[in-house]
Amino acid sequence: DNKKAVKDADIIILAVKPQNFPETLKEIRLVATPSKLFISIAAGVTTDCIEKALSKTPRVLRAMPNVAALAGEGAAAVARGHFARKDDVQYALAILNAVGLAVEVDEKLMDAVTGLSGSGPAYCFLIIEALTDAGVQLGLTRDLAEKLAAQTMLGSARLCLTSKQHPAQLKNMVTSPGGTTAAGLKVLEEGKIRATLMAAVEAAAKRAKELAG
Known part of the structure; x- marks a missing residue:
């Protein structure tokens, strides 16, 4: 139950295939309060797209990790949405740095990150x-x-x-x-x-x- 999972959590990882994103965001919209942090790892889905589908001021980060994180040698990038705070970014970087290297980039560079380190x-x-x-x-x-x-x-x-x-x-x-x-x-x-x-x-x-x- 995605709605219940989001309601009971402070930090939500959106690990959904891009084609399933609209349906998932619609399902959790009413419980996506500004107090919650959403971290998306879906390729190609922008923070703007997620923000528009959720509440008025959702805290959204977009991350692109890679499979090498399974060996503790991942390479990842994080981009912040309009309402995400600096400490949100630092929290996400801390998580990803625990399994490799993580950096913050402007969201316009995320497709390049996907092509380089994601793939x-x-x-x-x-x-x-x-x-x-x-x-x-x-x-x-x-x-x-x-x-x-x-x-x-x-x-x-x-x-x-x-x-x-x-x-x-x-x-x-x-x-x-x-x-x-x-x-x-x-x-x-x-x-x-x-x-x-x-x-x-x-x-x-x-x-x-x-x-x-």
Whole structure:
């Protein structure tokens, strides 16, 4: 019973599919008092849309976490609605920082966040899968290849976050003139991996905007 759940709570997480949002908001509208904080994690649904469907001055935050939070390494962004308070944002950030990294952004950037970090784990999993397949093709067992690929992705990400060096500088550290890494990077650049990843993020962000209607 969504109406009873909202009535009995001070903080409500709106984890509803975008297509089901109108019906859900209509159901809880009468018990959505200004004393309650609503945090939405639905892709593409704006705080303005939620505010209009609820009470006169609902406190609404929009958040975009990602699946890596399950491992305590999530990346999330939070945007505030018109009536949300500063302490509301700090509360949401504290929750999300407990399972990774969380930042506050202007809501106009949330579709970009969705395309980058919201959908990003799937891109990383695809890369790990491809590296694993390559390792198997070269004679490694699948279990070993997957462990090496995943740890390589994890270690590289951690180094990028802690070294304070530009990713290009870190890439150059690994790339010796005429060496193995240079040969591999040449193939990746010829395959337009940079442009393909950028296009993937843009496509996901565009789809998030479309979901908002």
